[in-house]
Amino acid sequence: MKQIISAVALLVPDYDDGLAYYVGVLGFDLIEDTELAPGKRWVLVAPKGSSETRLLLAKADGSDQEQAIGSQTGGRVFLFLTTDDFDRDFAAMSAQGVTFLEDPRCEPYGKVVVFQDPFGNKWDLIQPA
Known part of the structure; x- marks a missing residue:
């Protein structure tokens, strides 16, 4: 299955x-x-x-759903966008004015940065290690 x-x-x-x-x-x-x-x-x-x-x-x-826009996870990162080329996508997103909440960093699981969509949702952009 x-x-x-x-x-x-x-x-x-x-x-x-x-x-x-x-x-x-x-x-x-x-x-x-x-x-x-x-x-x-x-x-x-x-x-x-x-x-x-x-x-x-x-x-x-x-109104209940309107209040939940951008906070479906209570302020935590909600979605994880995995990429095969972090630097390419970070540069393209930066050029488009995407809001990053931190500088890119390297973690044991890969290169990552948190960004936020205009609705308040937090995302990780990740290239796995």
């Missing part, structure tokens, strides 16, 4: 704002953008070269 996590829901204030950042700034691929009902869409994005896990950009619905 094979199972995978096919998508992780990520709350955003607006679908198009999410697309502007993840596709426009980070360079993710738009996998699907399907209207389900008026004001509701199924929007999947994924990093270049990713073949399994996607982000489902979920527009916050109601």
